[in-house]
Amino acid sequence: MNSVLFIKDLKLILKDLKFQMFFIILVILFILSAISSSVSYKNLSSDFQADYKAHVDMVNDGQSTSMMGMLTDYWVIVAKPADPSLLFSNYNTYPDKISTAISFYEPRFFNYGTEQGEVFSLNWYFILGILSGFIMLVISFEAISAEKRFGTLRLLSIYGVKRQDIMWHKYLSYMLLYLIIIIPPALVSMLLFFALTGTWSMIYMAKFALILLLSIPFASFFIVLGILISMSKNYRNSIVLIVFIWLLFVIIIPQSAYVIARQIRPLKTNTEYHQEGIEAFNNEFEKWGEQYNSSVYGNGSLEDGLRAKAVYAAGEKKSLVSQEELKDSKQQTRLIQKIASMSPFYQLEMISEIIFDKGYYLLQYQEETAKQTISQIKNLMIEQDSHDNTSLHLFYRWASADQYALNGMLFPFSKEKFNHPELLFVTNVETDKVGTKALSIILRLLPILLLNIITFMLAAVKLERLDIR
Amino acid sequence: MMKTLIIHEMQNLLKSKRIYWTILLFLMLFTSIFVVRVVDYQNQLNQYIADEKDADEALQAAKNYSQIKQYAIQQPLIFSIYNQGHKYSRAAFIQYYEPILRTTSLNEEANLYFNKDNKLDITFLVTFFLSLFILLISYDSINGEKQSGTLRIMMTYPVKRQSFILKKILGIFSFVALAFSLPYLVSLLILIIVYANLLTTSFFLSAFFYWLLILLFIFFFSLLGVLISILTKSPNRSLVFALFVWLLLSIILPITWEYIMSPQLFHQELNNLTLTYEKKLEHSKNIFYLREVDANKYNVNEIDINKVTHLNWSNYFYDTSVWSFDEAYDQHYRFMQYVIDEYYPASREVEQAIDGLYRKQISVQNYKNGVFFFNPIVLFENLSTKIAGNSQLDYLKLLHNAREIRDELVNRGINEGWLKDYRFFACYSEKENHGKYNDLVKRFNGDHEKLWDYLMARIYEPKEAFEFSLPDLHKYSQNQLSFGEIFSRIFPYLVLFVVNIIVLWLIIWFKFMNYDIR
Numbered sequence: 001m002n003s004v005l006f007i008k009d010l011k012l013i014l015k016d017l018k019f020q021m022f023f024i025i026l027v028i029l030f031i032l033s034a035i036s037s038s039v040s041y042k043n044l045s046s047d048f049q050a051d052y053k054a055h056v057d058m059v060n061d062g063q064s065t066s067m068m069g070m071l072t073d074y075w076v077i078v079a080k081p082a083d084p085s086l087l088f089s090n091y092n093t094y095p096d097k098i099s100t101a102i103s104f105y106e107p108r109f110f111n112y113g114t115e116q117g118e119v120f121s122l123n124w125y126f127i128l129g130i131l132s133g134f135i136m137l138v139i140s141f142e143a144i145s146a147e148k149r150f151g152t153l154r155l156l157s158i159y160g161v162k163r164q165d166i167m168w169h170k171y172l173s174y175m176l177l178y179l180i181i182i183i184p185p186a187l188v189s190m191l192l193f194f195a196l197t198g199t200w201s202m203i204y205m206a207k208f209a210l211i212l213l214l215s216i217p218f219a220s221f222f223i224v225l226g227i228l229i230s231m232s233k234n235y236r237n238s239i240v241l242i243v244f245i246w247l248l249f250v251i252i253i254p255q256s257a258y259v260i261a262r263q264i265r266p267l268k269t270n271t272e273y274h275q276e277g278i279e280a281f282n283n284e285f286e287k288w289g290e291q292y293n294s295s296v297y298g299n300g301s302l303e304d305g306l307r308a309k310a311v312y313a314a315g316e317k318k319s320l321v322s323q324e325e326l327k328d329s330k331q332q333t334r335l336i337q338k339i340a341s342m343s344p345f346y347q348l349e350m351i352s353e354i355i356f357d358k359g360y361y362l363l364q365y366q367e368e369t370a371k372q373t374i375s376q377i378k379n380l381m382i383e384q385d386s387h388d389n390t391s392l393h394l395f396y397r398w399a400s401a402d403q404y405a406l407n408g409m410l411f412p413f414s415k416e417k418f419n420h421p422e423l424l425f426v427t428n429v430e431t432d433k434v435g436t437k438a439l440s441i442i443l444r445l446l447p448i449l450l451l452n453i454i455t456f457m458l459a460a461v462k463l464e465r466l467d468i469r
Numbered sequence: 470m471m472k473t474l475i476i477h478e479m480q481n482l483l484k485s486k487r488i489y490w491t492i493l494l495f496l497m498l499f500t501s502i503f504v505v506r507v508v509d510y511q512n513q514l515n516q517y518i519a520d521e522k523d524a525d526e527a528l529q530a531a532k533n534y535s536q537i538k539q540y541a542i543q544q545p546l547i548f549s550i551y552n553q554g555h556k557y558s559r560a561a562f563i564q565y566y567e568p569i570l571r572t573t574s575l576n577e578e579a580n581l582y583f584n585k586d587n588k589l590d591i592t593f594l595v596t597f598f599l600s601l602f603i604l605l606i607s608y609d610s611i612n613g614e615k616q617s618g619t620l621r622i623m624m625t626y627p628v629k630r631q632s633f634i635l636k637k638i639l640g641i642f643s644f645v646a647l648a649f650s651l652p653y654l655v656s657l658l659i660l661i662i663v664y665a666n667l668l669t670t671s672f673f674l675s676a677f678f679y680w681l682l683i684l685l686f687i688f689f690f691s692l693l694g695v696l697i698s699i700l701t702k703s704p705n706r707s708l709v710f711a712l713f714v715w716l717l718l719s720i721i722l723p724i725t726w727e728y729i730m731s732p733q734l735f736h737q738e739l740n741n742l743t744l745t746y747e748k749k750l751e752h753s754k755n756i757f758y759l760r761e762v763d764a765n766k767y768n769v770n771e772i773d774i775n776k777v778t779h780l781n782w783s784n785y786f787y788d789t790s791v792w793s794f795d796e797a798y799d800q801h802y803r804f805m806q807y808v809i810d811e812y813y814p815a816s817r818e819v820e821q822a823i824d825g826l827y828r829k830q831i832s833v834q835n836y837k838n839g840v841f842f843f844n845p846i847v848l849f850e851n852l853s854t855k856i857a858g859n860s861q862l863d864y865l866k867l868l869h870n871a872r873e874i875r876d877e878l879v880n881r882g883i884n885e886g887w888l889k890d891y892r893f894f895a896c897y898s899e900k901e902n903h904g905k906y907n908d909l910v911k912r913f914n915g916d917h918e919k920l921w922d923y924l925m926a927r928i929y930e931p932k933e934a935f936e937f938s939l940p941d942l943h944k945y946s947q948n949q950l951s952f953g954e955i956f957s958r959i960f961p962y963l964v965l966f967v968v969n970i971i972v973l974w975l976i977i978w979f980k981f982m983n984y985d986i987r
Contacts, residue, residue, distance in 0.1 A: 018709040025713075025721065036728040094582060120720055122728035131720075138712050142705060239708065240490045240605055247598070252498075255587045259505045262578070269516060269576040271523065329581040336583055360582065 005161065009173035013139070022135045023181050029127055030189035036122045037087040038196035044082035044096075051079060051097070052425065059421040067381055067414045075099040076373055078366045078426045084204040085356035087193045088211060089125040089349070094359050100370045124186070124208075128215040129348045130250050133222040136178060137246060140226030141239055143170050144463070163463050167227070171456070174223045178216070186212055207355055214355075214441070217448045218348055222246070224452060228459040231466055253343035261335040267328050277321040284314035333360060344448040351444050357431050369429045377423050388414035478640025482606065491602045492648050498598060499652045502589050506550040507660075512578070513545040514667075520560060520575040533937050534887045535894045537878065539563040540575070541871035541945035546859055547664055548675040551591040554859030561871035565879055565888075566808055568753070568816035569871050570823050572864070591653075592853050595683055596846045599649065600690050601715050607641045607694025608711040609704035611984070616704060620986050634695070634981045641691040646684055653680065671858060671950040678856045678955055682849060685966050689845045692973040699980045719846050726837055726847075735833050742829055746822040753815035757808075766807075805889040809879070820872065824865065831861050842965050852966075855958045858950045862958075866948055877943045892937075 013019055055077065059065050079097040120126055147153040156166060190208050194200050225245070229238040268276075288310035337360070340346040353359040385391050391414040418424075432440070482488050524540040531537050541561040558574035611634075614620040623633060657676055661668060694711060701707035755761045834851060841847040854860040882888025913920045 017706070018713070021709075021713055025716070029721070032725060032729055036732075039732060094584070120724050122724045126724070131716075134712075134716070138709055146705075234486060240487050240494070240602075243601065243605070243712075244490075244494050251597075252589075255589050256501075256505065258583070258585060258587050259509065259589065263508060267578045267580060269519070269578050270574065271519070271576045326581060329583070332580050333582040363582065 005156075005165070005169045006173055009169055010176060013173065013177055016139070019139055019177070019181075022139065026127065026131075026135070026181055027185040027188075029122070029131070030124075030185035031192060033123045033127065034087065034189040034192040034196065037090070038193055040090055041082050041084070041086045041193075041197050041199075044086065048079060048081045051077065055425040059424075065418050065421050065424070067385060067416060067418050070381075070418055076370060076377065076424050076426065078370045078373070078429065080358070080362065080366070080429070081427055083356075084193065084197065084199050084201060085207070085352075085358055087124055087190065088208070088352055088356060089123050089358075090121060094363055098363070098366050098370050100374055124189075124211070125349060125352065128182070128211070129218065129345055132178070132182065132215070132219050133250060133345070134243075134246055135181075136174070136219050136222040137226045137242055139177070140174050140223050140230065141242070142230050143174070143227045144230040144466070146230075163466075164460060167460050167463050170227055171220075171223065174227075175216070175220060178219045178223070182212065182215075182219075211352055211355055214351055214445065215348060217445065217452055218345060221344070221448060221452050221455065224455040224459055228455055228462065231459070231462050249343040249345050254340045254346050254349075257336045257340035260339055261332055265328075265332050265335050267332060268325075273321060273325045277318045280317040280321050281314040284317040285310055288313065344451055347444045347448060351441050354432075354437050354441055354444075357429075362429065362431065365429050365431045369426055373423055373426055377418075377420070380420055380423075381418065384416065384419055385414040388416055390415065475636055475640050475643060478636055479644050482640065482644050488606060488644075491605060495598065495602055495648065496652060498594055499591070499656075502591060502594055503550070503652075503656050506590055507663075510545060510547065510550050513549075516576040516578075517542065517545055517559065523575060524560075528939065528942075531937075531939060533894055534882065534892060535565075537939070537942070539874060539878075539942060541867065541874060542575070543867050543945075544667075544947050546857060547660060547667060547672050548679075548857045549590075549859055550660070551676075551679060552853045552857040552859070553586075553588070553590045553592075554854040554857050555861045555864060556586060557864045557867075561867055563871050563875045563878070565875070565882070566813045566816060567875075568819045569868055569875065570820065572867065592850060595649075595686060596850055597719055599645070599683075599687070600719055600846060603641070603645050603687060603690040604694045604697070604711040604715050605708075606645065607691055608697055608707045610637050610641060610695050611698040611981070612701060612707055613698070613704050615986060624986055630981060630984075631978075634977065638691055638695055638977075641694065642688050645687045645691065649683060649687065650680070653683075669947075669949060674950060674952055674955055675856050675858060678959070679853055682852055682856070682959075682966075685963075685970065686845055686849050689966070689970055689973065692970065692977060696973060696977050696980070699977065699984060718844050722841060722844055723847060726840065730840070731833060731837070734836075735829070739826070739829060739833075742822070742826040746819065746826055749815070749819045749822045753812065753819050756812050756815045801891070801893065802889050805893075809883065809888075813879070820868075824868075827861060827865050831865075834861070838962055838965070843969060845966065845969065848962055848966055852959050852962055856950075856955055858948060863948055870945055870948075874943050874945060881940070 077097065077099045120130065144153065147156075153166075157163070186208070190205065225242060229242055232238050288306075292306060292310075337346075337350070341350070349359075350361075353361040431437075520540070520542050524542060528537065528539060539562075541563060543559040545559065558572040558577065560575050561569055561572045563569065609616075611620070614623070624630070693714065697707050697711050697714065698704075701710050752761065838848060838851050855862070879888065882893075887893055910920060913923065
């Protein structure tokens with residue numbers, strides 16, 4: 001009996017025009033997103049190759065990777081090569097590359113400012129996170145009301161089918177439907193993407209499968225919501241409210257998060273940070289000047305490195321300001337994410353960041369890696385310098401601070417090539433272990449699961465009390 | 470008869486719970502977006518005032534002609550509260566003979582980690598929400614009446630089909646138009662009270678044209694809703710169909726353009742233009758650093774270009790006339806002559822190349838309008854930016870304006886003579902002449918360190934001030950759109966819009982005349 005009900009439900013839905021319509025839309029969108037993602041994959045990977053080539057050229061050139069040269073021109077780059085996760089989302093919201101000077105810790109973010117502010121993009125996140133909710137809502141909003149209208153609901157109750165069973169079968173058949181309309185086109189899209197880019201990877205296939213699986217609760221919420229409103233008398237009117245809920249969760253809250261966060265935790269303007277930095281530098285430098293009787297001005301003696309020490313100390317104060325700027329930005333970003341997370345659907349984006357190692361989640365680890373690499377390079381440089389007889393063995397940070405010494409013909413630091421150029425271009429960034437990742441994913445899934453249970457219970461209670469005549 | 474029918478229809482709509490919800494939600498959204506935008510605008514305005522102050526202070530601090538560095542700063546448009554348009558930094562930095570290729574930001578709040586502008590403004594509200602709300606109001610306007618039987622009763626009265634359908638459409642249109650216009654007018658009133666001293670005629674023109682466009686937009690979607698209702702049998706089906714059409718027009722078609730069509734169609738052309746620009750830029754730099762130049766013409770062999778540029782532009786030597794040894798003036802004269810003859814034209818070419826790129830981007834946007842001539846959402850989005858005065862075209866205008874100011878400054882320098890002589894970088898009336906540079910070098914036995922110290926010491930020695938007063942400079946005048954300009958910008962697309970409406974109207978007319986009302 002139960003399986004009969006189930007199959008009947010499914011057949012009915014499959015015959016439905018709106019189902020066919022949306023299925024076609026989904027197929028088209030999935031295919032288009034594979035094409036557009038493959039284009040952006042090619043662009044991004046050629047960008048990455050260009051970066052890498054520039055690095056290799058620098059290393060071969062020898063000028064810049066001499067330890068002297070490195071102090072002035074060289075930056076440690078922590079970048080992520082383009083990977084198939086672009087099919088899910090491109091995340092141009094966050095910088096994709098970090099670059100840090102060797103002398104001071106002031107990371108700079110690259111490809112920052114390319115975002116055009118488009119609300120929607122053409123990739124899986126748009127389909128799974130934004131569109132599928134809407135589609136499931138439209139498909140399911142007359143689940144019960146149609147039965148009621150045709151009188152089949154009454155018939156079922158005569159046959160002694162429990163109302164709970166009806167609810168379950170409706171729900172399950174819609175869930176199955178979701179899988180039917182999502183999985184085949186998603187598979188096609190994935191294969192097309194892999195074929196177009198030539199990046200066949202089992203790991204990414206598994207990751208895509210996982211994200212498809214994890215998108216189920218998000219779709220399920222709208223299915224239950226659809227079933228719930230299909231029981232109200234004026235269900236066509238309630239659709240307005242429901243569409244509004246969809247808009248609120250999927251677009252309004254995530255979109256307005258930035259505006260609200262900016263009001264709650266405003267940043268200083270770039271000019272203010274800049275001026276603060278200069279002031280901090282000058283104050284510190286003047287202090288040194290007073291202490292050492294102005295001998296820090298001019299060029300002083302290179303051997304005692306007094307001027308260089310003063311410049312370095314002042315530079316450190318300046319970099320404190322820029323670190324404060326970073327900290328402020330980070331705090332604001334966290335607040336933005338917190339506000340956006342009020343919508344359970346934004347969690348899908350956060351989950352995908354964890355699964356695919358990208359976005360803000362990755363950025364924090366990249367920063368950590370940059371710091372570690374810098375200190376590693378510093379130690380190696382000091383060690384290598386100590387073997388060079390031509391070097392004055394000045395502590396290299398002072399040397400780097402003394403522009404005069406670097407620009408001039410004096411060699412306070414070794415001119416030999418740095419022995420570990422591979423450390424200057426980092427692509428390997430370690431993120432959390434699988435267990436920790438799984439835990440944080442589950443935590444992020446909790447709100448949507450809770451919402452699912454609550455709405456499901458509400459719908460079940462409502463169906464119990466429904467006047468089926 | 471007509472009037473009573475429309476009033477009846479509007480009363481009917483008001484009674485419906487669905488409409489009540491819709492209007493309430495719409496008002497809520499309108500108010501919150503408006504507040505967010507006004508707060509944002511106030512931020513921008515404060516930053517603009519700080520920009521102006523900084524730029525003015527920097528200019529007033531100038532002690533010689535070389536230090537005249539201006540900014541052309543665009544005041545944030547009040548109308549950007551309704552339509553953010555194309556986003557760009559407001560300030561163009563004006564330097565002698567340097568190409569002005571893009572604008573820069575002065576006082577701007579920028580998050581280093583998170584870089585996503587939100588698109589929430591009234592235009593987004595209209596294109597995204599209002600279109601949906603109109604469809605949700607109107608999707609069952611005909612078949613709903615048919616289902617409840619009122620359509621049949623209505624037709625038994627002496628009411629013509631024409632006037633019935635007209636009443637339906639006008640009823641929905643005037644209802645939504647009223648629901649939008651009231652908050653719109655109230656918001657305008659608030660702006661007029663709060664920013665009374667900042668308002669210009671172009672703001673009112675923008676507001677008027679914007680309102681006109683929105684009325685057209687509402688009319689189009691009312692027609693679309695009614696058409697959907699005529700074409701489908703049951704209200705349930707028409708609801709699904711309306712949502713489908715909305716999805717297609719507002720999201721799917723625009724994103725397929727953005728991510729599939731536009732990159733495929735114009736990628737090569739835009740790439741070529743970018744390449745041309747980069748080549749020209751490279752060429753101009755080569756000229757500046759004397760890599761591609763006729764050596765004999767300017768006695769280039771004798772110009773130590775690094776010394777000259779260093780001399781003129783390095784921060785250290787802004788305050789000085791210590792370079793009052795003979796060949797410094799001579800070199801400066803020859804260098805300026807050379808810059809004006811060779812580098813200046815090359816940098817103009819760079820400007821033209823990047824303008825070509827910008828123009829192509831603008832024409833791609835216009836092309837999008839042509840492709841989606843049937844999609845009022847695309848048309849409206851594009852047109853409202855043109856009206857508001859913050860389109861890419863206006864960005865180009867800002868750059869042009871800044872370049873004009875620069876050209877005038879350079880011409881003036883040539884005519885009045887200070888560009889090429891000692892006055893350009895003189896600060897103090899240094900009477901002492903050091904003679905020739907090489908003699909100076911000899912004096913210090915080639916010890917550059919000591920020579921440097923000697924020169925630096927001159928900078929910090931107080932000297933009698935060189936008489937310099939800031940000349941009256943041509944200032945940036947804010948971009949004001951005239952009626953004719955706005956009209957000529959939007960005219961072709963306005964025609965497209967109206968043609969769309971007429972076509973839709975004719976289809977409805979034809980369909981409803983043959984409509985089976987049973």
